[in-house]
Amino acid sequence: MAERTGMVEKRGWGLWATHAMMILGVLVVFFPIWLAFVASTVTQSEITQPPMPLMPGDQFLNNYREALFEGVNVPVLTMLVNSTITALGIAIGKIAISLLSAFAFVYFRFPGRGMFFWLIFLTLMLPVEVRIVPTYEVVAGFGMLNSYSGLIFPLIASATATFLFRQFFLTIPDELAEAARVDGASPMRFFWDIVLPMSRTNIAALFVILFIYGWNQYLWPLLVTTDPEMNTIVMGIRQMFPSGDDLADWPVIMAASILAMVPPIVVVLSMQRLFIRGLVDSEK
Amino acid sequence: MTFKGWILPLLLIAPQVLISAVFFFYPAGQAIWQSLFIPDPFGLSMQWVGLGNFEYLLGNKYYLASFWTTAVFSTLVTVTSMVPALFLAVIADRLIKGAGTYRTLLIWPYAVAPAVAGVLWLFMFNTRVGIVSWYLGLLGYDWNHVLDGTQAMGLVVVASSWGRISYNFLFFYAALQSVPKSVIEAAAIDGARFWRRFWTIVLPLLSPTTFFLLVVNIIYAFFETFGVIHTITGGGPQQATTILVYKVYADGFVGQDLGSSAAQSVILLVVVGLLTVLQFKFVEKRVHY
Numbered sequence: 001m002a003e004r005t006g007m008v009e010k011r012g013w014g015l016w017a018t019h020a021m022m023i024l025g026v027l028v029v030f031f032p033i034w035l036a037f038v039a040s041t042v043t044q045s046e047i048t049q050p051p052m053p054l055m056p057g058d059q060f061l062n063n064y065r066e067a068l069f070e071g072v073n074v075p076v077l078t079m080l081v082n083s084t085i086t087a088l089g090i091a092i093g094k095i096a097i098s099l100l101s102a103f104a105f106v107y108f109r110f111p112g113r114g115m116f117f118w119l120i121f122l123t124l125m126l127p128v129e130v131r132i133v134p135t136y137e138v139v140a141g142f143g144m145l146n147s148y149s150g151l152i153f154p155l156i157a158s159a160t161a162t163f164l165f166r167q168f169f170l171t172i173p174d175e176l177a178e179a180a181r182v183d184g185a186s187p188m189r190f191f192w193d194i195v196l197p198m199s200r201t202n203i204a205a206l207f208v209i210l211f212i213y214g215w216n217q218y219l220w221p222l223l224v225t226t227d228p229e230m231n232t233i234v235m236g237i238r239q240m241f242p243s244g245d246d247l248a249d250w251p252v253i254m255a256a257s258i259l260a261m262v263p264p265i266v267v268v269l270s271m272q273r274l275f276i277r278g279l280v281d282s283e284k
Numbered sequence: 285m286t287f288k289g290w291i292l293p294l295l296l297i298a299p300q301v302l303i304s305a306v307f308f309f310y311p312a313g314q315a316i317w318q319s320l321f322i323p324d325p326f327g328l329s330m331q332w333v334g335l336g337n338f339e340y341l342l343g344n345k346y347y348l349a350s351f352w353t354t355a356v357f358s359t360l361v362t363v364t365s366m367v368p369a370l371f372l373a374v375i376a377d378r379l380i381k382g383a384g385t386y387r388t389l390l391i392w393p394y395a396v397a398p399a400v401a402g403v404l405w406l407f408m409f410n411t412r413v414g415i416v417s418w419y420l421g422l423l424g425y426d427w428n429h430v431l432d433g434t435q436a437m438g439l440v441v442v443a444s445s446w447g448r449i450s451y452n453f454l455f456f457y458a459a460l461q462s463v464p465k466s467v468i469e470a471a472a473i474d475g476a477r478f479w480r481r482f483w484t485i486v487l488p489l490l491s492p493t494t495f496f497l498l499v500v501n502i503i504y505a506f507f508e509t510f511g512v513i514h515t516i517t518g519g520g521p522q523q524a525t526t527i528l529v530y531k532v533y534a535d536g537f538v539g540q541d542l543g544s545s546a547a548q549s550v551i552l553l554v555v556v557g558l559l560t561v562l563q564f565k566f567v568e569k570r571v572h573y
Contacts, residue, residue, distance in 0.1 A: 101299075
């Protein structure tokens with residue numbers, strides 16, 4: 001990054017104005033999250049008599065205890081576990097199958113290579129949303145409704161990760177593979193000892209993106225988990241609203257919403273560098 | 285440099301090829317196949333109708349209305365998520381100190397799932413308890429997105445754009461940081477004021493990023509906003525917020541009209557195809573840039 005000199009940099013009053021605008025922007029963007037947090041710490045009656053307070057109340061422990069261990073249809077804790085397993089399954093599964101196939105495409109010439117490459121490439125164009133009915137039928141046919149495999153498998157085959165790893169493997173110096181071969185190392189030995197360790201950063205960056213992708217899924221879990229015990233948190237919140245005109249249990253629902261946000265936010269903030277890198281890489 | 289053998293590589297690609305075949309190609313094929321049939325009234329057999337489902341859809345006013353709704357929705361989401369993001373990125377770019385902190389704070393909404401964002405905005409605009417709708421009421425503005433289609437559209441647009449502001453901000457900010465400072469300073473020496481520099485130098489240099497974000501945000505608005513719409517409006521009132529993806533779901537799963545839903549999937553497939561080609565055209569261009 002080039003050193004910035006003062007010429008086009010604001011000073012004095014202008015600098016304060018810039019900060020003020022930035023703070024205003026952050027406040028506006030942040031407000032919905034803050035309000036949800038406040039709502040998760042007050043009583044139902046404080047919310048149902050608008051306007052609700054803008055500062056947290058003293059019901060934090062009560063509301064979160066009720067959400068986590070009782071919930072509405074099913075304890076939020078159960079949904080958090082389901083989401084964790086699903087998101088980890090999607091992230092790890094995608095990375096594993098993509099690493100293997102990218103390795104094969106870069107380091108081998110085999111019959112059908114071009115065709116398989118294009119087949120995988122085509123999956124880029126097929127978001128799950130456009131093929132929901134037939135995919136649902138396939139999953140139902142396998143008896144995978146209301147199961148983790150039903151939640152995970154249809155979402156782990158996508159070409160993005162494969163292309164990313166392929167790009168990266170192409171930058172690994174040829175000499176390394178050459179040396180491995182001269183030393184009589186098998187291809188898989190080369191994969192484990194050289195390629196995998198060198199891909200650490202890429203794997204981590206992709207993991208951050210894929211974990212959030214898996215955690216935030218909505219439509220697919222909505223279709224395949226009819227049993228509340230298998231609901232993921234992101235789709236389960238909607239199920240906590242009563243049907244008809246009954247009043248929703250807002251403090252518990254908002255506590256569940258906050259709990260649904262915490263894992264992805266923690267992942268993003270704690271791995272901010274990797275996250276931004278993964279974001280830029282996977283969209284290129 | 286490559287290794288010898290062909291059994292090992294086939295084994296290595298087998299998991300991905302198998303999963304793609306079972307969960308991508310077979311269902312996509314099914315969708316195309318089913319789009320050529322209608323189930324008989326008893327649901328016992330399927331009757332071949334050729335392109336009948338497509339003809340019906342393209343003459344159906346609800347489907348055409350859904351196309352229009354999608355166009356309006358995705359345009360509004362794209363603009364609402366990109367303009368504030370660019371504005372914030374331009375401000376952040378002027379700061380030497382503190383930009384990192386602001387960036388950290390602005391990333392948060394990206395991590396919030398669209399469906400959860402839907403719940404948060406629904407809460408703020410809820411007709412009974414919503415704090416924003418309550419204050420709007422004080423100002424004499426009657427908020428009821430459950431009955432008013434325009435308000436419903438406004439609410440799903442804002443809820444869908446909110447998390448995307450973070451995303452767009454990150455890309456704009458990164459692009460602004462890579463604009464050579466010498467160019468900006470040369471213009472400053474020539475006496476160009478901030479906004480003039482922005483319009484004539486910075487914005488043109490940002491055009492690859494802007495175009496990229498345009499395409500990505502349209503794809504997002506088309507396919508990833510289902511959660512927002514399902515939580516806030518359920519496509520209503522009177523289908524005012526039924527975008528194409530929502531209609532595939534509503535007709536296929538709620539209405540059980542498989543032939544029509546499959547035909548809609550095929551049409552969407554074509555749309556995704558076009559958008560993807562557009563995206564790759566751009567990537568190619570940027571490589572030469």
